[in-house]
Amino acid sequence: MPVNLTAPNPSTLLPVPGIEIGTAMAGIRKAGRRDLSVWRLAEGSAVAGVFTQNRFCAAPVQVCREHLAAGHGVRALLINTGNANAGTGEDGLIRARQGCIALARHLDLSPEQVLPFSTGVIMETLPVERIEAALPAALADLKSNQWAVAAEAIMTTDTLPKAASRQIGIGGQLVTVTGIAKGAGMIRPNMATMLGYIATDANLAPRLMQELVREAADRSFNRITIDGDTSTNDSFLLIASRQAAHEEIDSLDSPAGLALRAAVIAVAEQLAQAIVRDGEGATKFITLRVEGGKTKEECRQVAYAIAHSPLVKTAFFASDPNLGRILAAVGYAGIADLDQTRIELWLDEVHVATRGGRHPDYQEADGQRVMKQAEITVKVDLGRAPAGENRPRATVWTCDLSHDYVTINADYRS
Amino acid sequence: MPVNLTAPNPSTLLPVPGIEIGTAMAGIRKAGRRDLSVWRLAEGSAVAGVFTQNRFCAAPVQVCREHLAAGHGVRALLINTGNANAGTGEDGLIRARQGCIALARHLDLSPEQVLPFSTGVIMETLPVERIEAALPAALADLKSNQWAVAAEAIMTTDTLPKAASRQIGIGGQLVTVTGIAKGAGMIRPNMATMLGYIATDANLAPRLMQELVREAADRSFNRITIDGDTSTNDSFLLIASRQAAHEEIDSLDSPAGLALRAAVIAVAEQLAQAIVRDGEGATKFITLRVEGGKTKEECRQVAYAIAHSPLVKTAFFASDPNLGRILAAVGYAGIADLDQTRIELWLDEVHVATRGGRHPDYQEADGQRVMKQAEITVKVDLGRAPAGENRPRATVWTCDLSHDYVTINADYRS
Numbered sequence: 001m002p003v004n005l006t007a008p009n010p011s012t013l014l015p016v017p018g019i020e021i022g023t024a025m026a027g028i029r030k031a032g033r034r035d036l037s038v039w040r041l042a043e044g045s046a047v048a049g050v051f052t053q054n055r056f057c058a059a060p061v062q063v064c065r066e067h068l069a070a071g072h073g074v075r076a077l078l079i080n081t082g083n084a085n086a087g088t089g090e091d092g093l094i095r096a097r098q099g100c101i102a103l104a105r106h107l108d109l110s111p112e113q114v115l116p117f118s119t120g121v122i123m124e125t126l127p128v129e130r131i132e133a134a135l136p137a138a139l140a141d142l143k144s145n146q147w148a149v150a151a152e153a154i155m156t157t158d159t160l161p162k163a164a165s166r167q168i169g170i171g172g173q174l175v176t177v178t179g180i181a182k183g184a185g186m187i188r189p190n191m192a193t194m195l196g197y198i199a200t201d202a203n204l205a206p207r208l209m210q211e212l213v214r215e216a217a218d219r220s221f222n223r224i225t226i227d228g229d230t231s232t233n234d235s236f237l238l239i240a241s242r243q244a245a246h247e248e249i250d251s252l253d254s255p256a257g258l259a260l261r262a263a264v265i266a267v268a269e270q271l272a273q274a275i276v277r278d279g280e281g282a283t284k285f286i287t288l289r290v291e292g293g294k295t296k297e298e299c300r301q302v303a304y305a306i307a308h309s310p311l312v313k314t315a316f317f318a319s320d321p322n323l324g325r326i327l328a329a330v331g332y333a334g335i336a337d338l339d340q341t342r343i344e345l346w347l348d349e350v351h352v353a354t355r356g357g358r359h360p361d362y363q364e365a366d367g368q369r370v371m372k373q374a375e376i377t378v379k380v381d382l383g384r385a386p387a388g389e390n391r392p393r394a395t396v397w398t399c400d401l402s403h404d405y406v407t408i409n410a411d412y413r414s
Numbered sequence: 415m416p417v418n419l420t421a422p423n424p425s426t427l428l429p430v431p432g433i434e435i436g437t438a439m440a441g442i443r444k445a446g447r448r449d450l451s452v453w454r455l456a457e458g459s460a461v462a463g464v465f466t467q468n469r470f471c472a473a474p475v476q477v478c479r480e481h482l483a484a485g486h487g488v489r490a491l492l493i494n495t496g497n498a499n500a501g502t503g504e505d506g507l508i509r510a511r512q513g514c515i516a517l518a519r520h521l522d523l524s525p526e527q528v529l530p531f532s533t534g535v536i537m538e539t540l541p542v543e544r545i546e547a548a549l550p551a552a553l554a555d556l557k558s559n560q561w562a563v564a565a566e567a568i569m570t571t572d573t574l575p576k577a578a579s580r581q582i583g584i585g586g587q588l589v590t591v592t593g594i595a596k597g598a599g600m601i602r603p604n605m606a607t608m609l610g611y612i613a614t615d616a617n618l619a620p621r622l623m624q625e626l627v628r629e630a631a632d633r634s635f636n637r638i639t640i641d642g643d644t645s646t647n648d649s650f651l652l653i654a655s656r657q658a659a660h661e662e663i664d665s666l667d668s669p670a671g672l673a674l675r676a677a678v679i680a681v682a683e684q685l686a687q688a689i690v691r692d693g694e695g696a697t698k699f700i701t702l703r704v705e706g707g708k709t710k711e712e713c714r715q716v717a718y719a720i721a722h723s724p725l726v727k728t729a730f731f732a733s734d735p736n737l738g739r740i741l742a743a744v745g746y747a748g749i750a751d752l753d754q755t756r757i758e759l760w761l762d763e764v765h766v767a768t769r770g771g772r773h774p775d776y777q778e779a780d781g782q783r784v785m786k787q788a789e790i791t792v793k794v795d796l797g798r799a800p801a802g803e804n805r806p807r808a809t810v811w812t813c814d815l816s817h818d819y820v821t822i823n824a825d826y827r828s
Contacts, residue, residue, distance in 0.1 A: 002608035055752035055769070056745025089755065089771020123772050172571020186725055186742065195682050203787025227724040229739075230746035309814075309822055310641040310724070311600055318824030325643075326538020328600065329673040338469035341503065356470070357503020373533040401724075406817050409725055410732030 001159075003285040003374050003399065005277035008163040010148035014176045017201040018042035018241025023143030023153040026134035028127060029082030029120060034133055034153040036104065038138040039077035045241045047074040047115070048209035048223050050217045052234035058086030059096040059126075060116040061233060067100070070112040078103050079117040079195070079238070080131060081154055081182075086232035087123035095128040095268075102132045106139055112210060117181065119156055119233050151180040154195050156410055158184045162274040166263040171246030175261040177204045181236075182274035185409060187226035188308075194275075196221060196236040198267055201243040202260050208328045212252060213238040214390045220268035224397045226279040227405070228308040238264065276397045281404030284316045285375045291393035292382040298335060299394035302380060305333035306396075313401030316376065321367030323352050330380060342383030348376065415572075417699040417788050417813065419691035422577040423754060424562035428590045431615040432655025436555030437567040442497030442541055444536060448567040450545060451613075452517065452552040453491035461488040461529070462521030462623035464631045466648035472500030473510040473540075474530040475647060481514070484526040491651070492517050493531040493609070494545055495568050500646035501537035507724045509542040516546045519656030520553055533570055533609050533647050535598065544624075548767035560700035565594040566608050571822055572598045576688040580677040584670045587743035589616045591677040596648075597689035602722075608689075610635060610650040612681055615657040616674050617767035626666060626678060627652040638811045640693040641819070642722040652678065661678045690811045695818030698730045699789045705807035706796040712749060713808035716794060719747035720810075727815030730790065737766050744794060756797030762790065 019041060026036040041047070048069060051061045060309075065076040068074070078099050085092045107114075118126060151161035165178040179198035187194060198216070216237050249256045277285050288306055293299040306312055308330040315322040323345065328341060345353040350366045353359055369377055385391050433455060440450040454459070463482060465475045475545040482488070492513050499506045514528040521528075567576035568623040593612030601608060606786060612630070631650050656662075663670045691699050702720055707713040720726055729736040737759065744757060759767035764780045767773055784790055799805050 054742060054745035055749060056741050056754045056757075086739070087738040087767065087771060089769055091771060121736070122742060123767065124738075125772070128646050186739075188746075229725045229742065232738075232742045232745060254439045311641050311820070314820050314823035317820065320824065322535070324498070324501040324538075324646075325600075327470050328468060328536060328643065328646045330604075331468040331646060335469060340470045343470075353501065353537065355503055357501060357505060358539075401820060403817055403820050405724070406728050406731065406815060406820060409728035410734065 001283065002278040004377050005160055005280055007160050008148060008151065012165055013147035013163050014178055015144040015165060016176050016178050016199040016241060018045060018142050018243040019199045019239065021144040021146040021150045022138040022143065022171055022242040024134040024138035024141060026130045028080055028130055030198045034079055034149065035082045036078040036134050036138050037150055037153045038135065038142065038251065040107065040142055041075050042241045042243060044076065045239055046204065046206035046209045047237060047239050048213040049235060049237040050213055052231055054230050054232050056087065056232050058118060058233040059086050059088055059092035060085055060118045061235060062093060063100065064094045064115045064235060067112045072110055072112045074115055075109050075113040076103055076107055076118065077115050079154055081156055082120040083118055083124055083126050084120045084122045084233050085118040085126040088125060092126065095126045097408050098128045099131050101297050101303055102135055106135055117195055117235055118338060119154065122232060147178055147180060148277060152356055154180065154182045157280055158182050158278055160278050162271055162278065164267045164270040166267055168259045168263045170202060170244065170259060170371055173244045175244045176200060177267050179271050181271035181275055183226065184278050185227055185280040186229040186231040187224065187275060187279065188228045188230045194231050196271055198239065200264065201240040201241045203242040203246055203248045204240045204260060205248055208252055209238060210239060212261060215261065216264050216268040219265050220272035223395055224272050225304060225307045226276065226399055259309065262279045273397055276399050279399035279404040280408045282399035283398040286316060286398050286400065287377040288396045288398065289377060289379045289393065290382065291391055292385050293392050294384045296392045296394055299392050302330055302333040302382065303394050303396035305329045306378065307398035310401055316400035317402045319371040320373045322366060323347065323367060326378065327353060344381040344383065346379040415697065416692040417696055419574055419688055419787045421574050424566065424578055427577050428579045428581060428592055429558040430590050430613045430655060431509055431594050431657040432459060433613045433653065433735035434558050435564045436552040436557065436558040437560065437563055438548040438552035438555060440494065440544045442494055444543055444779055448563065449495045450548050450552050451493040451564055451567045452549065452556065454521065454556055455489050455653060456655045456657060459488065460618065460623045461651060461653050462627040463651040464627055466645055467642050468646050470501065470646050472498050472532060472647040473502055473506035474499055474532045475649060476507060477510045477514065478529045478649060481526045481529055484528045486524055488529055489523050489527040490521055491529050492533065493568055495570055496534040496538050497532060497538055498536045498647050499540040500533045506518050506540065509540045512542045513545050513823065516549055520549055531609055533568065536646060541700045545572035545632040552710050561592055561594060568594065568596045568599035570596065571694055572596050572692055572711060576685055576692065578681045578684040580681055580687055582677045584616060584658065584673060585680055587660040589658045589659045590614060591681050593681045593685050595685035595689055597607060597640065598692050599641055599668055599694040600643040600645040601638065601689060601693065602642045602644045607646055608645050609610040610685055612653065612678060613653040614653045614678065617656040617658050617662045617673060618654045619662055623652060623654060626675060628673065630682040634686035637809055638686045638690050639718060639721045640813055642669060664713060687811055690813050691812035694822045695816040696813035698814040700730060700790040700812050700814065701737050702810045703807065704794045704796065705805055707806050708798045710806045710808055711746050713806050714810065716744055716747040716796065717808050719743045720792065721812035725816055730814035731816045733785040735785045736779060737761065737781060740792060741767060756774065758795040760793040760795065
């Protein structure tokens with residue numbers, strides 16, 4: 001059961017001028033589900049992406065990188081679920097390219113103007129011929145108001161589609177930012193989530209796209225973890241169709257640039273949190289705030305050590321304030337000169353540990369009360385940096401480890 | 415259910431001359447169980463240990479390090495289960511020392527000659543007064559043939575005691591090596607397991623003890639992982655009572671030194687594997703062999719990434735040959751310049767993947783057959799080093815992630 005997450009109301013997902021989406025049933029893994037999506041982007045669209053750091057990256061990730069590097073501009077996306085086309089060697093690359101060639105032919109583009117994305121089971125051959133056969137149906141379905149359907153068409157073990165929308169005013173024009181994403185396991189993004197797409201009609205200078213997609217990833221998808229498994233297929237794409245009639249935004253620090261950044265980051269953060277809320281088997285949504293490390297990276301390292309500890313995660317599942325497990329994870333996070341006598345720990349507002357030991361006022365009943373909530377904030381102060389505005393801090397969002405996680409992943413292919 | 419592990423037959427656990435063990439019921443956490451052990455070591459015994467690298471190390475670990483550094487020789491051990499005395503701040507140190515003082519008084523030793531060990535729940539106050547009250551009973555119980563009882567008296571979530579014994583001949587004398595250990599969760603030792611003790615009557619030069627305990631740890635406890643959680647209390651101690659009548663062993667590379675090393679390592683390896691076989695919720699015993707990295711450390715890093723992947727572990731639990739998950743873990747293990755097209759993967763003798771993709775001869779039925787076994791060997795070749803005798807390789811032992819792991823850790827304190 002997702003934690004405080006519901007399916008997005010399709011009427012709240014605003015079309016983005018210049019972007020059309022069509023879906024079809026290609027029967028990639030199972031019959032009767034919309035498993036293929038085609039996106040058509042208006043001429044002049046700017047596109048930038050961040051991709052998995054997994055060295056066993058999937059064939060489509062390799063092809064995406066090549067096609068973006070080719071610099072011919074991106075005019076279409078080809079996305080399938082049901083098969084990740086990862087661990088498929090040279091043959092996988094050929095099949096990923098074959099899909100791009102087929103779609104390019106339909107749309108009168110060069111294959112480098114198409115980006116391919118796959119998600120699903122690893123190490124199985126992508127049935128690209130089924131994708132080719134379903135392309136006409138997907139193309140016939142192209143419309144601008146299909147974001148809710150698009151969010152459903154990329155799901156794997158997700159129980160709910162994930163989508164978000166914002167509108168802002170730039171130069172007197174209404175500008176839209178709409179995005180979709182999918183989880184729900186093998187989630188410890190390293191530069192991007194499994195699959196995430198955010199589109200806007202804002203007229204943003206193409207040279208600023210990479211910086212914005214990177215910042216949005218760092219403040220959203222790169223702050224979440226479900227099981228610590230970095231996927232082979234993580235991809236996060238930002239598309240600006242540049243159809244809005246305002247003047248080109250030529251700096252991310254201008255008023256218009258700041259407004260767009262805030263909207264893109266807000267959508268990215270909502271999508272990233274939705275992935276955690278719908279994490280495989282999740283029953284709790286946990287926010288980990290670590291501060292007072294010598295660097296921001298140190299704070300992140302500790303937050304991830306806590307977030308990845310199976311013992312911490314099962315304690316959250318059990319609503320058991322077995323909080324020594326959090327201290328143990330802080331201790332093995334890899335800070336060689338950590339002084340345990342400076343560590344402070346809070347569960348929401350309850351001060352659990354001080355100077356590395358149990359706080360004298362801490363009552364088990366208070367810990368128990370917080371642990372029973374569906375949303376919990378853990379705060380750790382490492383005591384390695386002076387107080388102040390620029391004190392290093394990091395936030396990571398995660399979920400608990402439940403019986404259902406084991407069930408889902410033990411049964412995924414059967 | 416432990417994987418191919420049974421309780422040791424007490425008659426096979428050979429006494430070690432110079433070592434006596436007594437146990438008592440101190441009621442530390444629960445009444446009616448032997449939760450306190452006292453070990454008395456003969457005068458002249460040499461002792462060396464390796465301890466957790468967790469910076470949140472428990473109070474007894476800190477006191478052990480101090481007492482070993484004091485250099486007065488170790489004559490007694492004081493071990494309790496039911497409470498880890500970790501995350502207990504300054505008060506925890508005082509209580510750990512208080513136990514040593516009490517036992518030293520009974521045995522007419524200085525407190526620095528006593529080493530304390532605790533295992534159990536973290537962040538709760540150690541009821542040292544109950545330990546003091548039970549000391550006379552434990553001391554009255556001191557005998558040389560209590561290894562089976564000692565193995566039971568250190569258990570926490572272990573379902574079976576773990577102990578092993580070997581005898582070798584050195585200089586015409588029969589020399590004994592006997593050890594005990596406990597798991598069974600929070601196991602990703604970094605220098606040592608949760609608690610492990612190996613004793614011998616061999617007359618080994620004290621200056622060689624540290625090297626031998628380190629080598630034994632590296633070849634046993636430092637090769638296992640259950641959940642990746644490095645404990646706050648990991649301790650592995652090697653004791654040589656030096657009662658055997660052979661000449662002092664003054665080199666670990668002499669024939670006698672080699673024989674002793676082999677016996678100590680064999681006992682350590684058996685104990686380490688027993689911990690994995692009795693891992694929380696374990697249904698499979700997995701051996702991960704990684705070779706062909708540029709360094710041994712690189713091979714270890716990949717082996718641990720596979721061993722810690724919740725997705726890999728649940729696939730083993732399900733007997734599902736979803737082997738792409740192993741390739742994904744290889745990919746995110748942190749080797750920046752890994753070339754996926756050189757990766758080979760075997761499940762026992764079944765060649766699953768070649769050059770980073772599915773092997774053309776691989777049949778799902780073959781993978782399925784191996785996955786159903788209780789003991790499975792995964793072999794990965796990283797293809798980064800030439801073949802030959804000195805090719806870097808590493809072995810790690812682990813278990814699967816089952817529903818029972820979640821149940822055990824969600825219910826541990828309740």
